[in-house]
Amino acid sequence: xxxxxxxxxxxxxxxxxxxxxxxxxxxxxxxxxxxxxxxxxxxxxxxxxxxxxxxxxxxxxxxxxxxxxxxxxxxxxxxxxxxxxxxxxxxxxxxxxxxxxxxxxxxxxxxxxxxxxxxxxxxxxxxxxxxxxxxxxxxxxxxxxxxxxxxxxxxxxxxxxxxxxxxxxxxxxxxxxxxxxxxxxxxxxxxxxxxxxxxxxxxxxxxxxxxxxxxxxxxxxxxxxxxxxxxxxxxxxxxxxxxxxxxxxxxxxxxxxxxxxxxxxxxxxxxxxxxxxxxxxxxxxxxxxxxxxxxxxxxxxxxxxxxxxxxxxxxxxxxxxxxxxxxxxxxxxxxxxxxxxxxxxxxxxxxxxxxxxxxxxxxxxxxxxxxxxxxxxxxxxxxxxxxxxxxxxxxxxxxxxxxxxxxxxxxxxxxxxxxxxxxxxxxxxxxxxxxx
Amino acid sequence: xxxxxxxxxxxxxxxxxxxxxxxxxxxxxxxxxxxxxxxxxxxxxxxxxxxxxxxxxxxxxxxxxxxxxxxxxxxxxxxxxxxxxxxxxxxxxxxxxxxxxxxxxxxxxxxxxxxxxxxxxxxxxxxxxxxxxxxxxxxxxxxxxxxxxxxxxxxxxxxxxxxxxxxxxxxxxxxxxxxxxxxxxxxxxxxxxxxxxxxxxxxxxxxxxxxxxxxxxxxxxxxxxxxxxxxxxxxxxxxxxxxxxxxxxxxxxxxxxxxxxxxxxxxxxxxxxxxxxxxxxxxxxxxxxxxxxxxxxxxxxxxx
Numbered sequence: 001x002x003x004x005x006x007x008x009x010x011x012x013x014x015x016x017x018x019x020x021x022x023x024x025x026x027x028x029x030x031x032x033x034x035x036x037x038x039x040x041x042x043x044x045x046x047x048x049x050x051x052x053x054x055x056x057x058x059x060x061x062x063x064x065x066x067x068x069x070x071x072x073x074x075x076x077x078x079x080x081x082x083x084x085x086x087x088x089x090x091x092x093x094x095x096x097x098x099x100x101x102x103x104x105x106x107x108x109x110x111x112x113x114x115x116x117x118x119x120x121x122x123x124x125x126x127x128x129x130x131x132x133x134x135x136x137x138x139x140x141x142x143x144x145x146x147x148x149x150x151x152x153x154x155x156x157x158x159x160x161x162x163x164x165x166x167x168x169x170x171x172x173x174x175x176x177x178x179x180x181x182x183x184x185x186x187x188x189x190x191x192x193x194x195x196x197x198x199x200x201x202x203x204x205x206x207x208x209x210x211x212x213x214x215x216x217x218x219x220x221x222x223x224x225x226x227x228x229x230x231x232x233x234x235x236x237x238x239x240x241x242x243x244x245x246x247x248x249x250x251x252x253x254x255x256x257x258x259x260x261x262x263x264x265x266x267x268x269x270x271x272x273x274x275x276x277x278x279x280x281x282x283x284x285x286x287x288x289x290x291x292x293x294x295x296x297x298x299x300x301x302x303x304x305x306x307x308x309x310x311x312x313x314x315x316x317x318x319x320x321x322x323x324x325x326x327x328x329x330x331x332x333x334x335x336x337x338x339x340x341x342x343x344x345x346x347x348x349x350x351x352x353x354x355x356x357x358x359x360x361x362x363x364x365x366x367x368x369x370x371x372x373x374x375x376x377x378x379x380x381x382x383x384x385x386x387x388x389x390x391x392x393x394x395x396x397x398x399x400x401x402x403x404x405x406x407x408x409x410x411x412x413x414x415x416x417x418x419x420x421x422x423x424x425x426x427x428x429x430x431x432x433x434x435x436x
Numbered sequence: 437x438x439x440x441x442x443x444x445x446x447x448x449x450x451x452x453x454x455x456x457x458x459x460x461x462x463x464x465x466x467x468x469x470x471x472x473x474x475x476x477x478x479x480x481x482x483x484x485x486x487x488x489x490x491x492x493x494x495x496x497x498x499x500x501x502x503x504x505x506x507x508x509x510x511x512x513x514x515x516x517x518x519x520x521x522x523x524x525x526x527x528x529x530x531x532x533x534x535x536x537x538x539x540x541x542x543x544x545x546x547x548x549x550x551x552x553x554x555x556x557x558x559x560x561x562x563x564x565x566x567x568x569x570x571x572x573x574x575x576x577x578x579x580x581x582x583x584x585x586x587x588x589x590x591x592x593x594x595x596x597x598x599x600x601x602x603x604x605x606x607x608x609x610x611x612x613x614x615x616x617x618x619x620x621x622x623x624x625x626x627x628x629x630x631x632x633x634x635x636x637x638x639x640x641x642x643x644x645x646x647x648x649x650x651x652x653x654x655x656x657x658x659x660x661x662x663x664x665x666x667x668x669x670x671x672x673x674x675x676x677x678x679x680x681x682x683x684x685x686x687x688x689x690x691x692x693x694x695x696x697x698x699x700x701x702x703x704x705x706x707x708x709x710x711x712x713x714x715x716x717x718x719x720x721x722x723x724x725x726x727x728x729x730x731x732x733x734x735x736x737x738x739x740x
Contacts, residue, residue, distance in 0.1 A: 003536060006532070006535055006536060007536075010532055014523070014524070204521075204522075205521075208519045208520065208521065208522055209515070209517040209518060209519025210519035210520050210521055211519070212488070212513075212515040212517060212519070213513065213515060213519065213520075213533065213577075213580070214533075214536065215486075215488050216486040216487075216488055216508070216511070216513040216515075217508055217533070217536035217537050218536060220488075417483075417488070417489075430450060434449070434450070435490070435492065
């Protein structure tokens with residue numbers, strides 16, 4: 001045990017003392033929000049300043065009312081042939097031809113364009129017609145515009161979750177979605193980055209031949225575990241620093257906007273006239289923040305750390321086995337496939353199933369199977385996972401990493417001493433079976 | 437007491453046997469040459485002693501005790517394929533390796549200082565290994581091998597990669613370590629260093645031990661009762677109990693001949709007979725070099 005501890009220390013210090021660690025640890029929490037803010041800013045600005053596209057139109061029906069919010073519509077009086085000629089010589093976006101048609105059967109409306117118009121453009125214009133025809137039809141039914149206007153009501157649904165004890169908690173699906181997504185992506189990145197580092201470290205030891213000296217002092221399994229655990233502690237440290245930095249930053253920003261979160265939270269619980277006050281403030285942002293703060297953050301954090309460690313150990317062992325088998329990172333590619341596939345499946349399912357339907361059968365099973373559970377469960381955990389599912393998933397994850405570690409250890413002990421061998425899956429199987 | 441006794445060590449892999457019933461006895465405080473061509477099984481044997489791999493059969497006793505984890509601190513191992521952590525500084529590296537062998541940090545620091553001073557490389561402490569030359573790195577590696585004062589030192593091709601000056605330095609260190617009571621196992625296929633250093637040898641070929649003994653025993657076993665004679669005046673010596681193998685002219689009017697005694701007997705008989713035939717200037721028994729023995733044995737095996 002003492003020797004594993006020495007190896008853990010060594011690996012930890014090796015990584016932490018590197019400049020790249022310091023840079024990544026400090027810059028990532030600053031850069032990510034900055035990049036997101038920048039993207040939002042740029043897209044907003046470009047939306048604001050975007051040059052409106054020009055669409056010429058010929059209206060034979062006489063019902064078209066141009067909406068100039070997104071396009072500049074120019075009426076063309078003349079035949080379609082003339083219009084086409086004129087349009088072809090211009091730089092404009094499109095030519096819209098509206099023939100005479102019956103309101104019940106709108107047919108023959110055509111958009112001519114030099115490039116294929118995007119789905120958005122087409123549906124925007126379609127909606128324009130649909131709304132106009134609806135209005136006209138209603139008018140024909142003698143429904144007044146005023147009545148029409150008074151029919152429009154904006155509804156916002158508050159989602160409140162009632163726990164079995166009867167406690168009410170306001171929940172916010174948007175925030176849960178965001179948390180699930182962020183945690184899932186973070187998990188994916190952590191496992192891959194740190195897994196790759198394990199592999200890299202082992203390949204270095206193998207190619208520099210230092211490994212033979214080391215395994216004459218410690219058992220190969222101790223070396224492998226020391227390395228994996230040492231790197232895990234680096235990952236955890238980095239994660240903790242990120243959490244601290246990001247929350248400091250968040251509270252700093254909140255303070256800047258004059259919002260005092262804990263107080264707000266208390267106010268919300270008081271309800272009543274405070275709600276009115278709240279509405280007066282930038283209500284959506286505040287609600288989002290409150291929803292975030294009312295989440296069981298400690299619970300989510302605990303689960304993140306558990307699944308990070310579990311997933312990392314499970315995949316880390318596999319990365320270690322691959323590292324021990326090859327002589328260079330390029331050679332490792334061929335063995336990365338089976339490691340990458342379950343990771344990719346869980347990553348893609350995160351968006352396709354888990355965040356959309358956290359309690360659906362696919363989501364539940366993915367969050368229980370050990371190879372996919374670290375990412376899948378992080379996507380679900382905010383949405384309150386039944387205890388039995390969480391327990392089963394955790395037990396299976398532990399069993400999973402015990403299994404992969406055992407398999408990896410058997411490959412590793414042989415692999416690290418073999419250099420210059422051509423390795424394929426058959427050879428790995430042989431190493432696995434080989435006696436001490 | 438014997439430093440190491442191996443009994444019937446066998447190691448099989450799927451398609452070949454790396455070691456087949458190898459037994460050796462390595463007396464304490466000697467330099468023991470483990471010889472054999474590439475691929476004979478030397479490295480497998482050494483790895484088994486270092487508990488890097490396990491043997492399928494047989495047992496090993498280290499100073500009379502069955503091989504176990506506690507022997508890691510007793511053995512110092514310099515593998516043929518040298519290697520250190522490239523990004524790690526020399527000082528940190530040596531401390532780490534020494535602590536893995538069970539030394540305390542304090543002891544490690546003290547001993548490293550002594551060794552660095554001895555090799556006059558004290559200012560390397562903060563240098564990264566990747567900035568050292570190959571020879572320099574070898575010195576550091578040698579220090580790491582002997583730092584924990586192992587009673588049994590295993591050196592696999594220790595001179596490869598050293599220039600003659602450093603090779604001399606290492607030779608002196610090896611002799612010094614022996615004087616201080618260490619036993620040294622010395623695996624090589626470079627016969628000149630065997631001739632200089634080893635007290636005992638074992639020859640492994642094709643997974644089997646084919647020869648073992650003290651250097652003198654081995655040479656006695658393989659001497660062919662052949663004598664080299666320098667003399668003035670040709671002679672012929674046919675029939676009887678002698679056989680004249682060669683006779684060549686040297687500078688001046690001297691000649692050199694090799695004579696084999698068909699039956700092992702007293703060399704004085706030969707001298708007596710020679711004096712009657714020619715004027716003898718030099719008379720010496722032809723003792724086979726380790727290299728001769730090595731080559732004849734290994735070649736003989738491969739012809740079978």
